[in-house]
Amino acid sequence: MAQFGAQFPALVCVRVRSDDMAADSRVQLISYLAVQQPYEIVGTPESEWVDFKSVPPEGPYDLSTDKGKFELAKDVAAFANASGGLIVCGFKAKKKQTELYEVAEKVTPFDKKVVDSTKYKDVITEYVRPLLQVKFFWYDHPGGDLKASGYYFVIEVPALPEADRWAMVTRGITDNGQFIKNSWTIPIRNGDTTAFLPQDEVYRLLNDGLRTRRGPDTAPAPAADRVKSRDDLCNALDMEKTPLLFFQSVPDHPRGIVPGMCADHGLRDVLSNQDTLRGAHAFNWSTAYTHPEPREGGLLLADAPRRGLLIESDGAVTGAAAATSEMLGWAMEQHSSGGPRRISVFVLTEITLEYFRLVDRHVLPLVGGTWTHRIVASDFTRKPARTLAAGDDPTFPFIGSPQPAASATWNHGWQALGDPERDAYEALRNIYALFGLDVTANPFVDADRVITAKLLEKKR
Structure with missing residues (x-):
């Protein structure tokens, strides 16, 4: 043989x-x-x-x-x-x-x-x-x-x-x-x-289905809003007295603990190796100085006094960006003249898009069903108040005359679309309304979405 x-x-x-x-x-x-x-x-x-x-x-x-x-x-x-x-x-x-x-x-x-x-x-x-x-x-x-x-x-x-x-x-x-x-x-x-x-x-x-599921006397569940999560993140960053712009994403039907959060190629690795538009030193949620920390079954990525990100055990995400010269007001102090603190349109747009690039692509798919995205502007009217201008170039006062924030507790949500450029547009649409502006005043949006190419073209 x-x-x-x-x-x-x-x-x-x-x-x-x-x-x-x-x-x-x-x-x-x-x-x-x-x-x-x-x-x-x-x-x-x-x-x-x-x-x-x-x-x-x-x-x-x-x-x-x-x-x-x-x-x-x-x-x-x-x-x-x-x-x-x-x-x-x-x-x-x-x-x-x-x-x-x-x-x-x-x-x-x-x-x-x-x-x-x-x-x-x-x-x-x-x-x-x-x-x-x-x-x-x-x-x-x-x-x-x-x-x-x-x-x-x-x-x-x-x-x-x-x-x-x-x-x-x-x-x-x-x-x-x-x-x-x-x-x-x-x-x-x-x-x-x-x-x-x-x-x-x-x-x-449309007329009968939802009423039948819920019963005739049952009101629809309110949109997801986790106030405690925002407070916890604020405390973890030691930024209780800082005006903050919160981004929040919560599954409408949580299904318990998300498996593999800290496993190889899990969310911990995603946070540590974020696919950003312009690197860790740009306006996003990545940092070269800190690493994600375990927190009550979830993850905390803290980078005070600029920003922070909290992912809870069921997948809910809360992000906080400082409305100061450390982040949203980057390079705007020279245009504030000791008065209201101006927000950079470019920074606001980039960090908003980066939030949804991270969450829509890597977190939402882990928990099926519908999600609610939310933006909350906290203490934007605290002196010196935060302002936002039409356009992008702050050196044109007649074109870019800044508008003050109209509320100290601006809170609006929408059903997640799952498309980062479209969800970023919805977030900006709600943020611009806080300042009495239409989102079309933002030069980086077109139709119903943020245009990534316009952002990248601006910083070449």
Whole structure:
């Protein structure tokens, strides 16, 4: 036998399924992929829990087009509105005349480079509401198969809890494959296809659904507002007498302790290695001088007297930025002349966008369902009062004449959009109103979002 083995190369056995085999559940399908038996999946019909995607050169979804982005968002939302499911990329499915559903008929594994999972996550985050805890997995095709090679990509979509339904796609699409602004649609998985919630049903839900869930005598729950969290952060920073701008993000339906907060690649690592626009020394929530500290099951990143960030055990986030020359009033003292303290429009815009780049991308996905974002301006009327001006250049007094803050306890919230540039716009819209200004006076916004490129262009 030793001589036989020396004369002939080793043979690799790739098991090919028999005609009566197929995966009958999500667990079984994933098991077949995990043990590198993809041929056992051939013959599995598409259903309310699985959808198969072959992979053309641009990937399962062409995210360079509106149509590709819509298809991805639609498929994810449809599964979330059913019982959850799997989008399995790397199988060709076809409907035969003798069958009701499309059936996986061929394995088509592919190169990993055609799928950028970060871009997939970004599309889902931007176009699906509420935010979903979608997971991505890669599985190897068995080595030594002369007919095929590569990988399989699986998108696992959780079912949306009944209390949070329905998941929607925040854009409609034309017949030519272009997004329609100010439109939305609610897809539903129906067997092996996707249907859309009819307009009459949407109308009924708006008028009857919430009243039925809550009961006729039950008032809706108030928007999330954790006053104690702001007080705790203020005390931890020893900034009780400092005018502060608070940013706060709270899940509307907390689900207990967020797992892995201090694990490798968890939130502690995210805070320690923040992906900022201009580095740790710019106007953001990163610091090269301190590290996140454990605090009651959460994390505290303190950088007094400039700013601080508190993440609680259930994922709620509170950020505080000083409305002084240490942060929001950076380089503005020369324009205050001993009077009201002026806020820098650039600093305010950058640190606001950086907050939502951090929270929307890294914290919200950890807790599914809807979230409430909030801004609170504390003590902005305390002498010397804080002011804000239209435009950006403070050397033009007639164009940029500063306006004083109108309230010492300015507090406004909105349902999180999950898109950093849009949530930053909503925050600025509420902050500008405190000074009697419209957010369009900010030169770094356009339409309904902050434009990151404009910020970066300003500081080149």
